Amino acid sequence: xxxxNALRTTTFRLALAYLxxxxxxxxxxxxxxxxxxxxxxxxxxxxxxxxxxxxxxxxYRQWGIVGLVRVIEERSKGDRADEMRYIxxxxxxxxxxxNLSVWxxxxxxxxxxxxxxxxxxxxxxxxxxxxxxMAFDLPNGFRLLVGRDTxxxxxxxxxxxxxxxxxxxxxxxxxxxxxxxxxxxxxRRVDAINRTSGEIRAGDxxxxxxxxxxxxxxxxxxxxxxxxxxxxxxxxxxxxxxxNNIAHDMRTxxxxxxxxxxxxxxxxxxxxxxxxxxxxxxxxxxxxIATFNAMLSIAEAESGSKAESLARTExxxxxxxxxxxxxxxxxEKGLTLTVAxxxxxxxxxxxxxxxxxxxNLLDNAIKYxxxxxxxxxxxxxxxxxxxxxxxxxxxxxxxxxxxAVLARFVRLEQSRxxxxxxxxxxxxxxxxxxxxxxxxxxxxxxxLAVTLRFPPIRDARPPAK
Amino acid sequence: xxxLVIEDDREAAAYLVKGLEESGYVVDHAATGTDGMFLxxxxxxxxxxxxxxxxxxxxxxxxxxxxRQGRTMPVLILSAMGEVDDRVMGLKAGGDDYLAKPYAFAExxxxxxxxxxxxxxxxxxxxxxxxxxxxxxLSRTVKRRGQVIDLxxxxxxLLECLMRHAGQVVxxxxxxxxxxxxxxxxxTNVIDVHVSRLRQKIDRGFDKPxxxxxxxxxxxxxxxx
Numbered sequence: 001x002x003x004x005n006a007l008r009t010t011t012f013r014l015a016l017a018y019l020x021x022x023x024x025x026x027x028x029x030x031x032x033x034x035x036x037x038x039x040x041x042x043x044x045x046x047x048x049x050x051x052x053x054x055x056x057x058x059x060y061r062q063w064g065i066v067g068l069v070r071v072i073e074e075r076s077k078g079d080r081a082d083e084m085r086y087i088x089x090x091x092x093x094x095x096x097x098x099n100l101s102v103w104x105x106x107x108x109x110x111x112x113x114x115x116x117x118x119x120x121x122x123x124x125x126x127x128x129x130x131x132x133x134m135a136f137d138l139p140n141g142f143r144l145l146v147g148r149d150t151x152x153x154x155x156x157x158x159x160x161x162x163x164x165x166x167x168x169x170x171x172x173x174x175x176x177x178x179x180x181x182x183x184x185x186x187x188r189r190v191d192a193i194n195r196t197s198g199e200i201r202a203g204d205x206x207x208x209x210x211x212x213x214x215x216x217x218x219x220x221x222x223x224x225x226x227x228x229x230x231x232x233x234x235x236x237x238x239x240x241x242x243x244n245n246i247a248h249d250m251r252t253x254x255x256x257x258x259x260x261x262x263x264x265x266x267x268x269x270x271x272x273x274x275x276x277x278x279x280x281x282x283x284x285x286x287x288x289i290a291t292f293n294a295m296l297s298i299a300e301a302e303s304g305s306k307a308e309s310l311a312r313t314e315x316x317x318x319x320x321x322x323x324x325x326x327x328x329x330x331x332e333k334g335l336t337l338t339v340a341x342x343x344x345x346x347x348x349x350x351x352x353x354x355x356x357x358x359x360n361l362l363d364n365a366i367k368y369x370x371x372x373x374x375x376x377x378x379x380x381x382x383x384x385x386x387x388x389x390x391x392x393x394x395x396x397x398x399x400x401x402x403x404a405v406l407a408r409f410v411r412l413e414q415s416r417x418x419x420x421x422x423x424x425x426x427x428x429x430x431x432x433x434x435x436x437x438x439x440x441x442x443x444x445x446x447x448l449a450v451t452l453r454f455p456p457i458r459d460a461r462p463p464a465k
Numbered sequence: 466x467x468x469l470v471i472e473d474d475r476e477a478a479a480y481l482v483k484g485l486e487e488s489g490y491v492v493d494h495a496a497t498g499t500d501g502m503f504l505x506x507x508x509x510x511x512x513x514x515x516x517x518x519x520x521x522x523x524x525x526x527x528x529x530x531x532x533r534q535g536r537t538m539p540v541l542i543l544s545a546m547g548e549v550d551d552r553v554m555g556l557k558a559g560g561d562d563y564l565a566k567p568y569a570f571a572e573x574x575x576x577x578x579x580x581x582x583x584x585x586x587x588x589x590x591x592x593x594x595x596x597x598x599x600x601x602x603l604s605r606t607v608k609r610r611g612q613v614i615d616l617x618x619x620x621x622x623l624l625e626c627l628m629r630h631a632g633q634v635v636x637x638x639x640x641x642x643x644x645x646x647x648x649x650x651x652x653t654n655v656i657d658v659h660v661s662r663l664r665q666k667i668d669r670g671f672d673k674p675x676x677x678x679x680x681x682x683x684x685x686x687x688x689x690x
Contacts, residue, residue, distance in 0.1 A: 279680065279681055282569070282681055283681075285567075286569070289567050290650045290652070292567075293547075293649075293650050294650065294652075296547075296548075297649065300548060309550075321645070324619055325619075325645055325647075325651075325655055325659075326655060328655075328658045328659055328662050329653060329654075329655050329658045332658050352549050352647070352648060352649070355647055355649075356647070356649040359647070359649070359651060360652070363651065363652050363653050363655075366653070367652075367653065424652060
């Protein structure tokens with residue numbers, strides 16, 4: 001992916017927007033800090049000057065000009081002499097004492113706190129120093145000035161402004177870099193998905209979206225997409241297989257049908273023979289229609305279009321109803337059909353499709369179990385979910401074939417001589433899938449035990465009418 | 466009896482018209498939805514056989530429109546879509562019965578007879594009589610020639626269905642739908658077994674059988690000639 005693309009991504013735009021907000025809020029915060037600290041320094045200078053003035057005024061009142069001069073001379077030599085400025089002048093601004101050589105001309109007429117640049121001697125050079133000062137008129141025409149060097153304050157101010165500028169610049173730089181990096185990183189993952197889907201659309205169904213193993217949202221997305229692709233591939237494979245099976249299973253009866261009609265035409269039959277041939281043809285057509293119907297039912301159950309028709313259903317009455325339909329058939333064949341219920345098994349089910357699935361299981365059991373034998377249908381409410389189990393005492397299905405019989409048109413009996421189309425268990429399987437139920441084939445020793453286990457129902461609402 | 470067939474497939478229509486005429490009905494045919502709608506609303510028919518997907522006007526729309534006009538003639542809907550939901554839609558639109566394609570003509574005839582019969586008696590029946598067989602729906606008892614016949618509940622429902630359509634062919638699919646309320650093809654002859662058990666109970670020991678098998682179609686309960 002080119003860097004230009006990364007700049008155009010949604011992620012990068014989001015990062016920019018976030019950065020703008022972040023910079024604005026940090027600028028506000030830093031500005032406030034600057035305002036609060038520099039203000040505090042100003043106030044501190046004022047207080048120092050005022051306190052100094054008050055002290056000196058006090059000295060003057062008590063000791064007169066001589067006392068004041070003495071104190072100022074002391075102060076001018078003290079440890080703060082470098083920072084503080086003092087001068088006492090007479091009525092004509094002639095210097096009396098202090099560490100300034102002249103009364104600053106700026107303060108001739110002004111009173112109160114004044115800030116101005118002042119020339120001071122530093123070593124043997126004269127230097128302009130920003131000074132904050134206040135003058136005070138003493139009795140007898142004397143004037144007193146107390147000032148404070150504000151160099152430290154300006155330096156601090158400059159440092160703070162510098163720090164603020166730098167931190168904003170760094171925030172901006174890091175933000176832009178971070179945004180760019182995040183966009184590139186995310187874009188790489190999205191790009192991988194786009195590339196894979198492109199390849200799949202181009203016909204390579206085997207491609208899968210790479211999974212990094214970090215378990216993040218992109219991995220989740222990739223896993224979901226891959227699961228979807230697996231399902232699509234499986235369905236397409238299934239479809240191919242079904243087409244082949246249809247070609248085989250439908251072609252055979254259609255061929256038989258055609259041959260029968262042809263032979264009937266050739267053999268110059270009487271009317272009775274014609275009628276018989278036509279009747280046989282109709283029976284064959286009926287079987288074909290039944291096969292088609294079964295395939296449609298499977299397709300419908302597999303497409304899951306009925307998902308909204310799933311309703312809270314008690315399994316016992318449903319099973320009883322189907323068993324009632326099949327009971328005479330079992331009895332006729334010399335099989336005993338027993339129904340047993342353990343607890344109240346409830347599942348979210350489509351009554352019609354589920355009845356058909358149970359009917360198919362019973363149909364199979366009756367078809368394959370030799371007489372005398374026993375068929376049982378059980379419903380049970382287990383901690384793992386509601387169950388329907390159909391067992392018979394027939395030949396069963398060897399473990400290695402159990403997967404195969406669930407596929408469409410698969411019949412273990414190679415000759416395909418017993419009636420049936422090999423769709424019975426496929427339908428049960430499709431119905432089970434649609435219900436989110438688990439279909440297991442097991443050994444009933446002897447015979448087959450087929451179990452449908454439904455996922456537990458979470459809501460405990462009473463059944464809807 | 467005059468029947469209107471609204472079906473766009475020429476071959477299917479020809480076959481339907483011929484079959485119905487041979488069964489003794491007077492048949493009109495419309496090949497489009499609009500023609501069918503025009504005929505159905507301008508002439509008196511005893512029943513309608515309507516294909517669901519038609520050029521011009523959809524079959525369900527025709528039925529709905531006719532019902533809104535207050536026309537009550539029985540309607541049998543034909544459709545390639547035979548799932549339970551499609552049936553429900555067809556019946557809600559005002560159809561009396563619904564038959565999925567491909568269908569056996571015997572099935573169509575049996576269902577048509579059934580819906581035609583529906584229009585005739587409005588009274589709720591409490592007693593059904595076919596020959597010397599009597600069914601009392603209130604006390605739920607069945608007697609033949611005064612002799613009480615013990616039936617299981619499902620056998621009773623089966624017999625009731627056959628007696629309500631006495632003299633008509635009732636197909637296996639119809640029995641499965643009406644007696645068990647299932648709309649699927651059982652793979653085996655499960656209905657035949659039920660009918661043969663019922664036959665044993667009502668016909669055994671009597672010289673004239675009432676319950677007859679109609680080859681290739683279904684069953685018919687009728688008074689022996």
